Amino acid sequence: MNDDIKTTVITLTEHAKEIIAGSYKNVDRIFRLTDKNRNSPEIADLAETFGMMSVKVEAREFALEQMIEELKEKNARVESLCRLRSQLSSIFILTVLLTTVYIFVLGFLETSFIANLPNADNIREYASRCIELITLCIVVWLILTTHLPLKDFGLTLKGWKRAVTESLAVSALVIALLAIVKILLNRYSPGVFKEKQVFNFAYFGILYITYLLVAPMQEFIARGTMQGTLSRLFSGRYSGLMSIMVTSFLFGSLHMCHSIHLSIAALVSSWLWGWMYQRQKTLIGVSLSHFLIGNAAGLMGYWTFFS
Numbered sequence: 576m577n578d579d580i581k582t583t584v585i586t587l588t589e590h591a592k593e594i595i596a597g598s599y600k601n602v603d604r605i606f607r608l609t610d611k612n613r614n615s616p617e618i619a620d621l622a623e624t625f626g627m628m629s630v631k632v633e634a635r636e637f638a639l640e641q642m643i644e645e646l647k648e649k650n651a652r653v654e655s656l657c658r659l660r661s662q663l664s665s666i667f668i669l670t671v672l673l674t675t676v677y678i679f680v681l682g683f684l685e686t687s688f689i690a691n692l693p694n695a696d697n698i699r700e701y702a703s704r705c706i707e708l709i710t711l712c713i714v715v716w717l718i719l720t721t722h723l724p725l726k727d728f729g730l731t732l733k734g735w736k737r738a739v740t741e742s743l744a745v746s747a748l749v750i751a752l753l754a755i756v757k758i759l760l761n762r763y764s765p766g767v768f769k770e771k772q773v774f775n776f777a778y779f780g781i782l783y784i785t786y787l788l789v790a791p792m793q794e795f796i797a798r799g800t801m802q803g804t805l806s807r808l809f810s811g812r813y814s815g816l817m818s819i820m821v822t823s824f825l826f827g828s829l830h831m832c833h834s835i836h837l838s839i840a841a842l843v844s845s846w847l848w849g850w851m852y853q854r855q856k857t858l859i860g861v862s863l864s865h866f867l868i869g870n871a872a873g874l875m876g877y878w879t880f881f882s
Contacts, residue, residue, distance in 0.1 A: 583618050587625055594629055660808065662721040667804040669717055670796065673710045674825055680706055681832040700782060704789065711792050714800050727807075729799035729858035738851075738860030745851065746867040753868075757875055767880065774874045783870050790869060791862035797826050797845065798852040798861055806853070819849035837881035844868065 609623040683689070684699045692698060718728060726733070760767045805818035827842030848861040855861070872878065 583622065587622070590625070590629065594632060659723075662723060663804045663808055666714070666717055666721070666800060667808065670710075670714055670800050670804070671825070673713060674796075674829065677703075677706050677710060678829060678832065681829070685832045704785070707789070707792055707796070710796060714796060718800075726856075728803050729795065729852065729856065729861075731857050732859070734855060734857055735859045738855040738857050739863060741851065741855065742860035742864040742867075745847070746864045746871075749847070749864075749868050750871045753872060753875055753877065757877075768876045769879065770876055774871075775876055776874060778874055778876065778878075783873060786866055786870055790865040791858060794848065794852075794858050794862045794865055797822055798848060799858050801825060802849055802852060815853045819846060819853060823849055834881055837878075840872075840877075840881055 609619045611619040681699075681703060684702055689695055689698060718725070725731070754773050757768060757773055761771055802818045802822040805821055806815055809817045823842050823845035826845040827838045830841040831838040844865075848865060851864065852858070852861045
C-alpha cells in the first residue's frame with residue numbers, strides 16, 4: 576500500500592511539473608490511477624480529481640489563448656481603421672486647403688486688374704484650368720502615397736454600364752428641363768436670353784471640347800476625393816447625405832466669384848451628381864453627366880445668363 580501511495584505521489588508530482596511547463600500530453604497516466612479495482616478508493620478519487628483539474632486548466636488556457644488571438648486581431652483592425660481615418664483626414668484637409676486657395680485665385684482673376692488685360696476671359700479660363708490640374712496632381716500624389724485602393728475614390732470600371740445608362744437618362748431629363756425653362760422664359764420674359772433658339776451653336780468653341788477632360792477632373796476632386804473621403808469619415812445612417820451636402824456647398828462656393836446665380840446652379844447640380852455617385856460608386860456616370868449637362872447649358876446660353 577505504501578508503494579502504491581509513493582508511486583501515485585510521484586506520478587502526480589511529475590504531472591504537476593508538466594502542467595507548470597504547459598504540457599498536458601501525459602494526462603492519461605493520471606486517469607489510469609482512477610481504476611478502483613487496481614487502486615484504493617482514496618487514490619482513485621485523488622487521481623480523478625487531479626485529472627479533472629488538469630483538463631479544466633488546459634481548457635481554460637486554450638480559451639485564454641483564443642481570447643488573446645481575438646484581441647490581437649481586433650487590435651490590428653482598430654489600428655488599421657485609425658490609420659485609414661488619419662489618411663482620409665489628411666486627404667480631405669489638403670483638398671479643402673487647395674480648394675480654398677483655388678477660390679482666392681478665382682477671386683483675384685475677377686478683379687479689375689485682370690479684367691483690363693487683353694483676352695481677360697482666356698486668361699481666367701486657362702488659369703483656372705491650370706490650378707485645377709495642379710490640384711489634381713497633388714491629390715493623386717497624396718492618394719498614391721497612402722496606398723489606398725483607387726476604387727475607393729471612384730476610379731473603377733465596376734458597374735460602368737449601369738452608370739452610363741443612368742447618366743444618359745438623368746442628363747436627358749435635366750437638359751429637357753433646361754430647354755423647357757428657356758422656351759418659357761423667352762415667351763413670358765423676353766430679353767433674359769440673347770437668342771430665341773433653344774441651342775445656339777455659335778457658343779461652341781475649344782473650351783467645349785476640353786470640357787471632356789475638365790468634367791472628369793472636377794468630378795474626381797469633388798465627388799471621388801471630397802465626397803468619397805467624407806462618406807467614410809462620417810458615421811451613422813446619414814453619412815452619405817452629410818458627405819453630399821458638404822461637398823455640394825464646397826463645389827458651389829467655387830463658382831461664387833463668377834456670380835451668385837452660377838454658384839446656386841453649381842450647388843443644385845452638385846446635389847444631383849453627388850446622389851448619382853453615392854449610388855454608382857464610380858466616376859464614369861457623373862463625369863459623363865457633368866460633361867453633357869455643362870455643355871448643353873452652355874449651348875443654350877445659360878452661362879451668359881448665370882454670369
